[in-house]
Amino acid sequence: MDQEQVIREAAEKFAALIREDFKRIEAIKNAPGRKDFTKLDHVTVGILPGDGIGPYIMEQALRVAKFLLKDEIAAGKVEFTTIEGMTIEERAAKNQSLPDEVLEACKACDVLVKGPFVTPRAGDPWPNLVSANSLMRRALQLYAAVRPVRIPEKGIDWTFFRENIEGEYIWGNKGIQVNDDLAVDFKVLSRPGAERICRAAFEFAKANGKTNVTVVTKANIVKLVDGNFIKMAHALEKEYPGITVREELVDSMAAKLTDQEFTKGMQVFVLPNLYGDIVTDVAAEYQGGLGTASSSNIGDQYALFEAIHGVGNFLVQHNRAQYADPCSLIRAMGEMIAHIGYPEKKQQLVDALDICTRTEKKVVITTDKDGATAAEFTDYLLDTLAK
Incomplete structure (x- = not known):
C-alpha cells in the first residue's frame, strides 16, 4: 500500500473518532442538572464485590457501613443490594467488560461501592477485555x-480531583496503527469536560473553606490540551474570590510530594486523567500505601466509591486473601456515607480509623499470617466505633 493511501485510511479513522466525540460533548452540554443525593428519601446502594481480595474486604466494609447506618436502614432510608455478574469469570464468559444487565442494575441504584476488578493483560488466561472501571465511569x-489524603501528624489534608473520563484514557483502545513503523494514540480534552472537573474542585474548596486549588499538568510540553486545562482553571478562578490557582508540573509534583516546603499551602488539586492516576497513587503511598486510600467517582446523577488498589493476586495465590487490608474500602464506604447526607458518621469513622491505625494500633494488619485478618481488624474497628 502506498504512503498516501495509508495516510487517507488513518485520516478516515481519526475523522470517525472526532465525529463520535462531538456527539459525546453535546451530551455533556445537554445533561440534566446535578442530583442532590442528601435530599433523597430513599437511597439504594449497589455493591459490586469485585475479584481477588475484593469479596473479602467488601464483607468487612459492609459490616462497618451497616453499623454506622443501622438506624437509617431500619427506617427504610438506606438499602444495600448486591449486584451479581462482574467477576472476571462471568465477564469472560460473556466476552463483555461490563455486561448489559450489570449496567442496568447499576443504573437502578443511586450510589455504588465496588471492590477491585481484574483488567486482563497480555498473557492472562482471559479475553483481552477493556477496563470495566473505565466503561462504568463513562x-x-x-x-x-475525588481522592482524599490525610496525614494528620504532618498537617496534610489534601483532596485530589482527577478528571475521570477524558485524556489519554477515553480513546485508549482506539489508537491508530498507521503502518508497521508508526502507531498513534491520543489525548483528548473537551471544554465542557475541563470545566466540570475544575468547577467541582472549586466548589469543594469553597464549601470546605479552602483557599488554594493547584492545577497539575505538563503544559510546558503538551501545550494545547494541558494549556487549555490551565486556562479553564484560571477562568473559573475569577468566579471564586478568595481561592487562588497555583500551577505545577506533574513531574515536579510527583518528585516533591513529600517535600513539605514545596507543598506548603496546597489544599485542593485538580489534574487531567493520566496525571491524576499517577500522582494520587504516589500520594496514597505517602499516606501509608494504596491499602489506606479510597476514591470517590462523582457524577451528576450517580456516584461510585472504591478502593484504589488492585485485586491482590499475590495474596490470593498464597492463601492470604483473608489477611488483606480492608481500610481502603472501609474509607470508601465512609465517603459514600457522607455523600448521601451523613458527614458526621463519616467523621466518626475517620476518627476511629485514626485510633486503630495511627495512635492505639492494638490490632495490626501486615497482609501476612503474622498479622490480623481483615475480619479481626474490623472487629477492633467496630469495638472502637461503639465506644
Whole structure:
C-alpha cells in the first residue's frame, strides 16, 4: 500500500473518532442538572464485590457501613443490594467488560461501592477485555475521581480531583496503527469536560473553606490540551474570590510530594486523567500505601466509591486473601456515607480509623499470617466505633 493511501485510511479513522466525540460533548452540554443525593428519601446502594481480595474486604466494609447506618436502614432510608455478574469469570464468559444487565442494575441504584476488578493483560488466561472501571465511569458519567489524603501528624489534608473520563484514557483502545513503523494514540480534552472537573474542585474548596486549588499538568510540553486545562482553571478562578490557582508540573509534583516546603499551602488539586492516576497513587503511598486510600467517582446523577488498589493476586495465590487490608474500602464506604447526607458518621469513622491505625494500633494488619485478618481488624474497628 502506498504512503498516501495509508495516510487517507488513518485520516478516515481519526475523522470517525472526532465525529463520535462531538456527539459525546453535546451530551455533556445537554445533561440534566446535578442530583442532590442528601435530599433523597430513599437511597439504594449497589455493591459490586469485585475479584481477588475484593469479596473479602467488601464483607468487612459492609459490616462497618451497616453499623454506622443501622438506624437509617431500619427506617427504610438506606438499602444495600448486591449486584451479581462482574467477576472476571462471568465477564469472560460473556466476552463483555461490563455486561448489559450489570449496567442496568447499576443504573437502578443511586450510589455504588465496588471492590477491585481484574483488567486482563497480555498473557492472562482471559479475553483481552477493556477496563470495566473505565466503561462504568463513562456509562454513568462519573467525571470526577475525588481522592482524599490525610496525614494528620504532618498537617496534610489534601483532596485530589482527577478528571475521570477524558485524556489519554477515553480513546485508549482506539489508537491508530498507521503502518508497521508508526502507531498513534491520543489525548483528548473537551471544554465542557475541563470545566466540570475544575468547577467541582472549586466548589469543594469553597464549601470546605479552602483557599488554594493547584492545577497539575505538563503544559510546558503538551501545550494545547494541558494549556487549555490551565486556562479553564484560571477562568473559573475569577468566579471564586478568595481561592487562588497555583500551577505545577506533574513531574515536579510527583518528585516533591513529600517535600513539605514545596507543598506548603496546597489544599485542593485538580489534574487531567493520566496525571491524576499517577500522582494520587504516589500520594496514597505517602499516606501509608494504596491499602489506606479510597476514591470517590462523582457524577451528576450517580456516584461510585472504591478502593484504589488492585485485586491482590499475590495474596490470593498464597492463601492470604483473608489477611488483606480492608481500610481502603472501609474509607470508601465512609465517603459514600457522607455523600448521601451523613458527614458526621463519616467523621466518626475517620476518627476511629485514626485510633486503630495511627495512635492505639492494638490490632495490626501486615497482609501476612503474622498479622490480623481483615475480619479481626474490623472487629477492633467496630469495638472502637461503639465506644
